[in-house]
Amino acid sequence: MMQSVAEEIEKAGYKIKSAEKTRTPENTVPVQDEETAKYLLRLLGSIEDHDDVQNVYANFEMDDILLEKFS
Numbered sequence: 633m634m635q636s637v638a639e640e641i642e643k644a645g646y647k648i649k650s651a652e653k654t655r656t657p658e659n660t661v662p663v664q665d666e667e668t669a670k671y672l673l674r675l676l677g678s679i680e681d682h683d684d685v686q687n688v689y690a691n692f693e694m695d696d697i698l699l700e701k702f703s
Contacts, residue, residue: 657691666701669694673702 638651663669680688
């Protein structure tokens with residue numbers, strides 16, 4: 633389905649730089665505690681660094697200040 637949409641866009645004269653499927657959560661979980669944020673970001677980083685992992689998705693919402701503090 634996505635390939636056919638991309639082909640039609642290109643037929644219309646537009647150039648596509650990239651196209652990929654992604655997941656968007658229907659429900660999110662707020663993360664406000666510093667200790668939880670630190671653990672969660674460290675866990676996600678470890679998962680992303682694994683050679684067999686291609687994509688990582690999460691359903692949390694975190695304040696930008698908290699995100700920057702532990703990123």
